[in-house]
Amino acid sequence: MxxxxxxxxxxxxxxxxxxxxxxxxxxxxxxxxxxxxxxxxxxxxxxxxxxxxxxxxxxxxxxxxxxxxxxxxxxxxxxxxxxxxxxxxxxxxxxxxxxxxxxxxxxxxxxxxxxxxxxxxxxxxxxxxxxxxxxxxxxxxxxxxxxxxxxxxxxxxxxxxxxxxxxxxxxxxxxxxxxxxxxxREDVKTVKRRRPEEGEREFFDTDREDHVPPMPNFGEGEELLVTGSTHLGDGTRDTSSFEAQDNLVRRLVDKIEDNREDIEDWEEHHAEDSDLVVVSYGSMSRPARGAVRKARKEGHNVGFFRPKVIWPSPEKRLKKIGENSKVLLAELSLRGYRMEVERSVPSENLHIFDRLNSLPTVDKIYDNIKEVL
Amino acid sequence: MIKIRIGGWAGQGTVRAGTILGRSLSIEQGYHVVQQRSYSAAVRSGIAYSDVIADKKELDELVIDTPNYLLVMYQNTLDEWEDTAKKVDVLIVDSSRVENVPEIPGKIYEVPAGKIAEDIGTAKAANVVLLGSLARVSEKIDIDMLKKTVREEFPEKYTELNIEALEKGFEEVSDRE
The missing domain is CATH 3.40.50.970 (Thiamin diphosphate (ThDP)-binding fold, Pyr/PP domains)
Incomplete structure (x- = not known):
């Protein structure tokens, strides 16, 4: 280390x-x-x-x-x-x-x-x-x-x-x-799973607002059942009832969905007030950001948006951006993030810069920005 | 912005040279630096190269279209890159392994890096010899910082050999000017 x-x-x-x-x-x-x-x-x-x-x-x-x-x-x-x-x-x-x-x-x-x-x-x-x-x-x-x-x-x-x-x-x-x-850094902030408190017996269900049950370890004397089949709060299998399936799967989805505010993270520059916002992620977002910087220097009204957390996708933010400006999705793939962006941005506002095999230079994306503007 | 590409046959240490150069420019000279490597999917053989981009400003350019400095260690690599070579400012070749150099508008430095390295102990140090030559050609690359990096990057028993390789490469180019 x-x-x-x-x-x-x-x-x-x-x-x-x-x-x-x-x-x-x-x-x-x-x-x-x-x-x-x-x-x-x-x-x-x-x-x-x-x-x-x-x-x-x-x-x-x-x-x-x-x-x-x-x-x-x-x-x-x-x-x-x-x-x-x-x-x-x-x-x-x-x-x-x-x-x-x-x-x-x-x-x-x-x-x-x-x-x-x-x-x-x-x-x-x-x-x-x-x-x-x-x-x-x-x-x-x-x-x-x-x-x-x-x-x-x-x-x-x-x-x-x-x-x-x-x-x-x-x-x-x-x-x-x-x-x-x-x-x-030395002072890295770390988090550990919540462990059961005295008497807490449900490791697969919870009434807590965050939907996260406590987690014990194997071999600590708990009656621990871990299964990929649908299960009740105490871990016992229930492969037939409506309640078990509905309760468990809904909570698993809600656990992420309802905690979006804590999970979501993105980087944006002038995403509110630009004619065109370049949306990109991963390594491609570097030359994409460079191209936006160059375009702004040349006097073009261009913004930048990059999800750092790509799932759950920042769909509300993308929708808002797509309402007000044109969007250019720049990605190192033909189908990577595209459907998610298409879902949030009206098709008449959406433009695509897709590329395979290798990253483009800043100028390649800059030229594309000028075409779309 | 400085854009340098070091290329040759897999195993010649082109990526290692790029790493030493990148680290020196980044940690010792304070540039923003991005280094990329490219190699074929073969277990051995094929062209392998390393790109180093350095700038005083924050860097979002991750790849090189046309390098300012092109260092080539193998004939077939130069043959493959002839079009690129015609656009660079400076071409430095290891003339021990590159005999046919095309005519280009840029400056050409032919350094017998392989032979120099062999004379001081091992042909493996040809990549470091070329870095020494590059430091002479480009004012932005500090030979003393390269030496410092080599001291930290290599195990102690290879340090002196590599320092000598840097110096010989540096002198080899100055002899011609």
């Missing part, structure tokens, strides 16, 4: 360092480009701080074992890219259903399928949200710098612990394989 200071560091290493600072105690994974550096770094560093590291036989096992480890009380994490993320979907849903805090890093690459393993892409935005079966919500963060690879990894752990949910760090090869200066 790095000491406090400034480092010239790769995004994936910053992610691993963020995990260490957040108190990660267990990592399981299977190496894959362009995410392997996260695993490689933690294989060396995690045991030094008393954590456990295991290379699994595949991504199904990786996801399963971080769920199990989390129930022993450890903060747990895995990292992968597209093909591995697909394999994790079933157990990611299991983590949602069993309300297991864990962090899944997806350093996205150009897909579909094996695609271009070393090239960036953000085609997994919808998969991160809808990849597993059934109705659910989860949280996904979208970093655009090496500093944010560190900061957002810490936040991913904190949100996972706070809301007993899997959190996806939806990075891409553009930030994962980039090196920049990063400031490592």
């Amino acid at each position: 790095k000491e406090k200071g400034e480092y010239f560091m790769e995004g994936n290493i910053a992610c691993a360092e963020g995990a260490l600072k957040a108190g990660c105690g267990f990592y399981a994974g299977y190496p894959i480009t362009p995410a392997s550096e996260v695993m490689n770094h933690l294989s060396e560093e995690l045991p030094k701080v008393g954590g456990r590291f295991i290379q699994m036989e595949d991504e199904l096992g990786s996801m399963a074992s971080i769920v199990g480890a989390s129930w022993t009380g450890l903060k747990s994490m895995t990292a992968t890219s597209g093909p591995g993320f697909s394999l994790m979907q079933e157990n990611l849903g299991y983590a949602v259903m069993t309300e297991t805090p864990c962090v899944v890093v997806n350093v996205q690459r150009a897909g579909p399928s094996t695609g271009q393993a070393t090239k960036p892409g953000t085609g997994d935005v919808m998969q991160a949200r809808f990849g597993s079966q059934g109705d659910y919500e989860l949280i996904a963060l979208s970093p655009n710098s090496v500093q944010e690879m560190f900061d957002f990894t810490v936040r991913a752990f904190n949100l996972a612990e706070r809301y007993r949910t899997p959190v996806v760090l939806l990075a891409d090869a553009g930030v994962g394989h980039m090196r920049e200066k990063v400031k490592i």
Whole structure:
């Protein structure tokens, strides 16, 4: 683990360092480009701080074992890219259903399928949200710098612990394989899951306003039932009643939906009063922001909006922006975030700058801004 | 803004050179720096390169269209990049491994980096020799800060060799001016 200071560091290493600072105690994974550096770094560093590291036989096992480890009380994490993320979907849903805090890093690459393993892409935005079966919500963060690879990894752990949910760090090869200066702080704020108080027996239901039940550990003498089947507050399976399904699944969705104010985060500049607002996220949002800056310098009335938390999507804010100005969505994918933006912005106001394989220069996006204006 | 691309065949240390340069400009010289690396999906072989962009202002340019400085360590890489080479301000090649250099409007420096590195101990240090030459050509890159970075970046037993590589590369270019 790095000491406090400034480092010239790769995004994936910053992610691993963020995990260490957040108190990660267990990592399981299977190496894959362009995410392997996260695993490689933690294989060396995690045991030094008393954590456990295991290379699994595949991504199904990786996801399963971080769920199990989390129930022993450890903060747990895995990292992968597209093909591995697909394999994790079933157990990611299991983590949602069993309300297991864990962090899944997806350093996205150009897909579909094996695609271009070393090239960036953000085609997994919808998969991160809808990849597993059934109705659910989860949280996904979208970093655009090496500093944010560190900061957002810490936040991913904190949100996972706070809301007993899997959190996806939806990075891409553009930030994962980039090196920049990063400031490592000592005073990182960390959160731990709420533990049951004396006599509290319901670990899968709650009347609390935040909808988050307390979480005990395996082996602490509780009668602990953890199941992916629909269950009652005490964990017993109920695979037939209306009440059990309605109560549980609604609460799982509300747990994210009703806590939006605490979860949501975005960056915006002149998003209120511009003729055109460029919406972008991930590594693409860097040249997009640079293009907006250049356009403003040239006297064009252009704004910028970037969701840092991409799920739940800041739909109200996007709607408001789309009502008042044209929107140019700039993304490193054809279908990544597009449908979500289309849902919020009237089609006559929406313009698309999509690109595959590699990041564009600032000038490329700037030229597009001028065409749309 | 300074834009530098260091390219060659996978295994020649182009990404390592970019990392040393980027770290030196960022941590020691106080620039805002972005370094990207690019390599093929093959386990070995293929063109590998590293881009370093540095600016005094906050940096949102993450990729290089046309570099100001192009450092090339292998013939096939230069052949592949001939169009780019014609647009750069400065081309520095390792003439131990690049024999055919096209005519370009920019300045060309042919540095026998591979041979120089071999003479001081190992051909592996050719990438660092080229960094020394770059520091001579570009006023913005401080050779002393590169030396400081090399001291921190490499294990102690390789430090002196790499410092010498930087110095030889630096001198090699000054000899010609």
